Amino acid sequence: MKNDLHTQAKDFIARRRVEGLTLEDERWLGAHLAECECCAAEHRQLNESLSAMRAMHLDLPPNLASRAQFRVRMRAEELREKEPTRKFVWAIAAVSWALGVATAPWVWHGVEWVGQATGAPRILLQAGFVMWWSVPPLIAAWAALSDKRVAQPEQPE
Numbered sequence: 001m002k003n004d005l006h007t008q009a010k011d012f013i014a015r016r017r018v019e020g021l022t023l024e025d026e027r028w029l030g031a032h033l034a035e036c037e038c039c040a041a042e043h044r045q046l047n048e049s050l051s052a053m054r055a056m057h058l059d060l061p062p063n064l065a066s067r068a069q070f071r072v073r074m075r076a077e078e079l080r081e082k083e084p085t086r087k088f089v090w091a092i093a094a095v096s097w098a099l100g101v102a103t104a105p106w107v108w109h110g111v112e113w114v115g116q117a118t119g120a121p122r123i124l125l126q127a128g129f130v131m132w133w134s135v136p137p138l139i140a141a142w143a144a145l146s147d148k149r150v151a152q153p154e155q156p157e
């Protein structure tokens with residue numbers, strides 16, 4: 001009989017969250033929890049895990065997201081302040097050159113094909129090949145430098 005009371009209490013604790021209890025059942029559960037440490041502990045535990053879950057769902061993600069955003073912004077500003085534009089230009093040039101070297105064999109094949117198709121002098125083809133290889137980083141560097149020139153008037157001199 002005593003066991004049935006605890007089973008009934010646990011059933012009420014679970015049902016209370018889902019569908020709610022009648023006023024009478026609520027009162028009965030309150031009385032049981034007041035005198036039964038075992039069921040009261042279970043009730044507390046359920047409440048704690050539920051509020052922990054709620055806290056995780058509602059509070060943690062926005063907090064984490066804004067913190068991550070803040071850090072990214074800080075890092076971006078740090079980079080903008082500390083790293084000279086020249087370094088940035090060199091990075092762009094290095095990437096362009098690396099891409100140029102990586103794709104050079106295919107491009108050279110293309111240039112040779114154009115040479116065979118058009119009968120253009122080899123020196124012209126070679127010049128075109130060199131141009132293709134060196135112009136992109138020059139354009140990138142020029143773009144980065146002119147970007148800096150535009151951004152500079154904002155800073156006090």
Ligand SMILES: [Zn+2]
Nearest residue numbers: 006009036039
């Ligand atoms: Zn109990």
